[in-house]
Amino acid sequence: MRLTFRFPFRATVFSAACALGLAVALPASAQTQVTAFKQAVAEAASVDADVAAFYRQRDYSPLWTAEGEEARARRAALLDALSGASVHGLPEGRYGIETLKAQMAAVRTTRDLGQVEVALSRAFVTYAKDVQTGLLTPSKVDEDIKRDVPLHDRTGYLTEFSQANPQSYLRALPPVTAEYRALMKEKLRFEHLIALGGWGATVSGGKLEPGDEGPAVIALRNRLVTMGYLERSATRVYDKTLEQAVRKFQFAHGLLADGVAGDGTLSEINTPAEERLKSIIVAMERERWLNHERGERHILVNQTDFTAKIIDHGRVTFQTRSVVGMNVHDRRSPEFSDEMEHMIINPSWHVPRSIVVKEYLPKLRSNPGAAGHLIITDSRGRRVNRADADFSQYTGNSFPFDMRQPPGNGNALGLVKFMFPNRYNIYLHDTPQKHLFKREVRAFSHGCIRLAEPFEFAYALLAAQSDDPQGLFHSILKTGRETKVELEKHVPVHIIYRTAFADDRGRAEFRRDVYGRDARIWAALSRAGVALGPVQG
Template sequence: MKFASHLAGVTIALFLSIGLVQPALAQQSQIEASAATLTGSDKQIAAFYASVGYSQLWTGRKNTARARALLAALKSADDHGLPKARYQINAVSKALKSRRKADFGKNEIFVSQIFTRYAQDVNSGLLRPSSIDKEIALRPKKISATALLSGISKGNPKAFLANLAPKSADYQNLIKESQRLSKLSGKPSADVPIATIKPNMTHPNVALMRAKLRDLGYGNLGGSNTYDAKLQKVVKEFQSTRGLGADGVVGPATLRAMNLKPADQKRMVAVNMERQRWINFPRAKRYIYVNIPDYSVAIIDNGKKSFTSRTVVGKNTDDTRTPEFIDSMTHMVINPTWHVPASIAGKEYLPIIRKDPGFLRKKNMTMLDRAGNSVNPATIDMASYSENNFPYHIKQRPDPGNALGLVKFMFPNKYNIYLHDTPSKSLFNRETRAYSHGCVRVHKPFEFAYALLKKQSSNPKNMFQTHLKTGKESYVNLKQSVPVIITYQTVVFDDKGRASYRGDIYGRDAKIAAALRRAGVAI
C-alpha cells in the first residue's frame, strides 16, 4: 500500500512537471493569491472565495452553464439601458476560455468583479442619485458582492441573473417600450405641424395625426383628412393617458405629446429604467406612491392601485421643488393648524404685513413672539425687519380656508414635506400643476383619508367626519405605518401597458440622461 501511494505521488509529480494536470490545490492557491490583492469593496469578493475554500466559480467544465449565462446577460445589458462596454465582454470571454495557468487566479477574480458590477447595476442602478441632484434623496439598496456570488453559486444561474432586474410592472413595461421603439422604422411618421385641429374639421394634418397615433400603438386609423367621431374618441384616450385635458381638441400641448420623437422617447425610457432600479426593493403589501411629474398619488394594495388622486407639487424654484425620498406615514391631522415656515413668513408674508397690518387677522392667522405670546403687527415697526431677521412665528388656525385645508397626512422627515388638502381646488384642473411650496396637495383628501383608515375602522368615513365636525385640531394615528415613495417617473403606463410621457418639470431627467451618457449608455 505504501509503495502504491508512493507510485501515485510520483505519477502526479510527473504529470505536473510536463503540464498535463493542475490539481485543485494549485488552482485554489492562485485564487487565494489574487483575492489577497483586492481592496475596498472588492474585499467582499475575497470574503466569498475564502468562504468556499477558494474553489473556482466560473472556470472549468462544471461551471460552463454559469459562465455562459453570465456572458449572455452581459451581451443583453443594453436591453436594460446599461453600457455594454462597462462590462468588458470580450475580456470576460477571453478570461473564461484562457488555459494559461499563470493567469488562472487573476481571471477567476476578474470575472467575479465584472459579474458583481453588472449585478449591482441592473439591480439597484448604475448611478448614485444624490451625486446627480441633491434633491434626489433616494438611497438604492445595494446587494453585497458576497451575497451575489453566493447566490449565483447555487441553483440555476440563468434564473438568478434574470431575477436581478426589478420585477415591478413599470420596469417590465419600460423594457417592452424600449423594444417597441427599437422596432420603429428609420422613417417614422412625419411630425404633425402645430396647428389646432378641432372635431369635424377636414385638414391635411388629420391624416398625419392618424399615422402618428398608429405608430404610438392606437391601431390602424386609416388615412382620411376628416377629424371624425372615431378619431376623436382615440384622441381623447391619448390625451387622458398623457395627463392632458381630454377634450378632443388637438392643440399645441397635445401635438407636442404626439410629436415626441422615438429617440427622445428612448432616452426617457433609459432614464426611467435607472429610476426604477433605484427603488428596487421588496414593497410592503400596502404603500403610497407619489409620482411628481405625473401629478398623482396612489395607494397600492397587494400590487394594485386601490386609490388614485391628482396632486399639486412644488414649484420649480430652488427652495420649493418636491424632493424624492422614501419614508413612512404614521398619522393624519384633521383640522390642522398651519405653522408657517420661517422662509415663507419672512419672504412672502412680511411684505404683505408691512402694507396691511390687518392681513393676518383676515386670514385667521396670528403672530407670536419667541416666548409664544400673541402680538399685534400694527404695534410693531415691521420696516425694521427683513426676510433674514424676521423674529416672529406665524400660524394659521384650523379653518376651511387654512392653507393646509382640512387634513394633512404626516410622514415626519427632514424636508418637512407632507401630503395635505388645500382650499385652492381650481389648480387641480390644470394640466401643469407645480404650484406648491414643496408639499404635495391632494385633490381627493377625504377619500384618501377614508382609504387609509379602512384598515382600522369598519366605518372610516364616519370616524373621519366625527373628528372633522369638531372643528378642532386632532391627531389620528395609523395603526400600521404606511411606506411613502416619492418618485419622479416621466414614463407611465395605462392599464393596457401603453406608455405616456410626462414633462421633465424640474430638469432632473436631463441631468440623469447626461450622467448616463458619461457612464457610456448609448442614448
Template sequence: MTLGMGAAAPALVTLMAPSPAVAQQFPAFRQALAEGVAENRELAAFYRENGYQAIWTGAEDAARRTALVSALSRAAEHGLPEARYDLPGLIAAFEAVETERDRGLLEARASMTFLQYARDIHSGVLEPQALIPDIVRVLPRPDPTELMRDFTSGEPVSFIRNLAPSSPEYARLYRARQELVQTIAEGGWGPQVQAGSLRPGDRGEAVIQLRNRLIAQGFLPRIATASYDSLMQQAVQEFQESVGIDADGIAGSATIRAINVDPQERLRAITVALERERWLNIPRGDRHIWVNLTDFVARIVDFDQVTFETRAVVGSRSNQTPEFSDEMEYMEINPDWTLPRSIIGEYWGALSSGGANHLQFVDGAGRVVPREYVNVAAYTPQTLPFEVRQPPGPGNALGEIKFMFPNQYAIYLHDTPSRSLFAQDTRAFSHGCIRLQDPREFAYALLAPQEADPVTYYHAIQRTGRQTRVPLIDHVPVHLVYRTAYTSVTGRMQYRADVYGRDATLYNALVNAGVEVGA
C-alpha cells in the same frame, strides 16, 4: 433567459481542468487572485472565506460563466452601460489563459465584472443625489460579500435574472423599451403631422399623417380613412390621456406637438425610467401611496392596483418637491399651519404694517403672543424670535386636513382652499408640499381599514373645529417619484413633461456612463 455565445462558447464552457503539472502551480493562481481583488475589501473577504477557490475559471464553473456572458450580452436591453462590463475583453481574456497566474487574474476580473453588473442592474448605474440634490433616495445597494456567497450557492441563471427589480412596472418598461427599439429600427412612426391643429370633420394630407401616427403608436387599427371621424376622435382622446393633455378629442397645438415627438426621445425617457425603477428596488408595500410629480396625481395602490386617485399640485420649479420614500403615520384634521422661515418673508410686508391678521405669533412655550406686543420692524424673517402660525379654520392654507409622514424636508400632503389650480394640466405651483383636490375622499380611503364608517368618523372630528391628530394604525408607505415615462395597468406607455428638467440631467449622466440609447 439564456442567449447563445457563438464562437466564444467553447472557450468558456469547456475551459480545461488544470493538468497535474498545472495543479502544482496553484499557489500562483492564489497569489494572482489575491492581488487582483486586494483593492475590493468585500471581494477579498469572500475569497479568503472560500480558501481562494475559483468560481469562474474551473472546469466545473461552466454554468456560471455561461450565465454571466448571457447576462452581459443583454445588458444594453436594460439601458445599462454595456461597455462598462467589456464582454469582448472578458471573453478574449478567457481564450488567452496560459498560466495559473493568468487564471488567477482572470478570476478576479470576472468577479469584479459580475459585481459591477449586479450592482447596476439591481439598484442603478448612477448615484442620483450627487447629480440632483432633490433626489434623496437611499439606494438599496446589495452587499458584495453576500452577493458572492448567494450566487455561488444558487442556480446561476435564475440568480442573475432575479437581480433586476421584480416589480411589474420594471417588466412593463423593459418590454416597452424592446418594442420601441424595434420600432425605431423599422423606421419609426412615419412622417410628422404638418398642421397647427386639427379637429373632427377635417380632411386632407395632415389628417392622413395624424391617422398614420396614431396607427403607428397603437391608438388606431389599420384603417384607410382620410377624414377626422369619430373613430379618430376617440383615438386622439386616448392619445391625449397617455400624455397628460385634457382629452377633448381635438388635436390642438399641444396634441400635435406631443404626437410629433420623435420615438428616440420617448426611448430616452423609458431608459431613464428603468434606471429610476432600479433605485426603488425595495418592497413598495401591499398598500402604498404613489405620487408621481410629473403626473400631478396622488394614488393609493393596493396590490399593484390603483384603488383611489386624485389630482395634485406639486412644488413649483423654484420650490421643487424632493423625491423620497417614507411612511404616513397620521393625519391631522383641522390643522394649523406653522409657516416655514422660507415662506415668512412673503408675508413680511403685511406683518410689518400690522396686516395679515389671520397669522399669530407663537413663543417657544407654545403661547400666542398678542400682535401689539411684537415690534416686527426690529427683526427680519430669519431673526424673528417667534413662530408664525395660522390657526385652524376655513381659510387655513392647509385646508381642513393634512397627511403626515414626518421627514426632514417638511413635505406632506394636504387640503387647500385654493381650488382653481387643479384645473390646470401642469400643476407645479406649491412651495414643495403636495396639495390634493379630493382630500376628504383620500382620508376616507386611508381610514377604511381601521374605521367601520370612515365618513361619519371623519366628519364628527371635522365639525368640532379642533385640531385633532388621527393615527394610522398601520402606517402606509409613501413614495414621491418622478417619472416622465411609466405604464398604465394595461401596459400602455404614459409620457409626461420633464417639468423640473431632472430627467435631462439623468439621461446625460447615463450617456456619460456609457449607456447607448437605441441599443
C-alpha cells in the same frame, strides 16, 4: 452556451485537488501552483476591497476558473447575462465582455488564471449592482432625488452566487415587478418601431380641430394610425373618429382630453419615438432604485402624472388628482419614501421658516398688519401684539417669531393633512384652492402634495380600522378642533417621478418632464455608455 478555455495543466491539477480538499497532500510542484494562484488572486483583488474580502473568506479558492461543470455553468451564466445587459437599458461596454473573453482565451500561466478569476468576479458584482439597484447614484444626478437606494453588499453578491444556481440567481436580480417587465417589453417594441422608421412625418401647422381638413389633418391621421390610436383610415377630414383618436392620445399623455389638437397636444404628438424610448429606459433605471418591498398597501404619488393613489395588493383602489411643487428652486417636490403614521383633522398651518422670511417678513416690515390671517408667536408660544412690534428691525436671520394659521375653511392646508414625518417637511394635504385641480399641469405648491379629494382619501385610509370611516372623520371634523388620528397600521408612501409608465394593458403612457429630472438622468446614463442602439437579434 458552452465555453472551454485553455488552462495550464498544473492549474487543472490544482483545481481538481482543491475540489477534493486535498491541497495539503499535493506534490511540491502542484502546491507551488496553488500558492502562485492564490498570490495572483490576492494581487488582482487588492484594488477592490469587497472582492478581496470574498476571496480571503474562501482562502482564495476559485469561483469561476475551477475545472468541472459547476464553474463552467457560472461562467456561461455570467457571460450570457453580460451579453444581454442592453435589454435592461444598461451599457454592455461597461462590463468588458469582449475583453473578458479575450483574457480567458489567452490564459497561459497560473498568474493569468488568477487575473481572469478576479476579472470575472469584478464584472459580476458590477453587473449585479447595476441590474438590481441601478447604474446611477440618484442624488448625484439631481439633489431633489432623496431616494435611499437599497444597495446590496458586494461581497454578499459573490457569497450568495457561490451557493446558488447561477442562471436562477442572475434572473432574480432585476426588479420582479409587473411594471419593470412591461417597461422591458415596451423598450423592445420601441426599438423595433424606430428601426422601421418611427412614427413617420410630423404634423406641421397650428391648432387642428373637428371639421378641419387638408395636409396637416392627413399627417395627424397617419401619425395616430402608426402610434396605434386609430385604425387605418383614408379620411381627409378631422371627423368624429379622428377626434376620438386624439382623445385617446391625450388621455395616455396626461393632457386635457378635449379632442382638439392644440399646440400642447401637437407638441406631444410630434415628440420623436427616440425621445419616448429614452423615457422608458430612464423609467427602468428608476424602477431599479425602488427595487424593494413597497408594502401590500402603499401610497404612490407620481409627480409628473399629478396623481396620488392607494395601492392594495398591486391594484389601484383609490386615485385622486394632486398638485405638486412649483418648478423653481427650493419648491420642487423631492422624491423619497417614508411611512404615513397619522392624519390631522382641522390642522393649523405652521408656516415654514423659509416662507416666513422670504414672503411675509418683507410685508411685515412695511405693514405690521400684513398677513392678518396668521398669528405671530414668540419663542414661548405667546401671541405677539402687532401694534407694539417693530418688524423693520429684523432680517431673515434675526426674525425671532413663528407664524401660524389656525384651523378653518380658509386654512392653507385645508381641513386635513396626512403626515409621514420626514426631514424635508413634506406631507399630503387638503387645500382651499380647488380651482388648481382643473389645470393640466399642476405644479403650484411650495413642495407639499395637495389632494383634490382629501376627505375620500381619509375615508380610504380609515376603512382599515373603522366600520364607519366617513362617520368617524366627520365626527372629528365638525368639532373644529385640531385632532391627531393615528393610523393603526402605518402605510408606506412613495413619492416618485415617472415620465413613462405602463397602463393596465402593459402599454407605455408618457408625461411631461416638468422638472427636467429625467433629461438629467438620461444625460447621466448616456455618459455612462447607455445608447439607443439597434435592436438586438
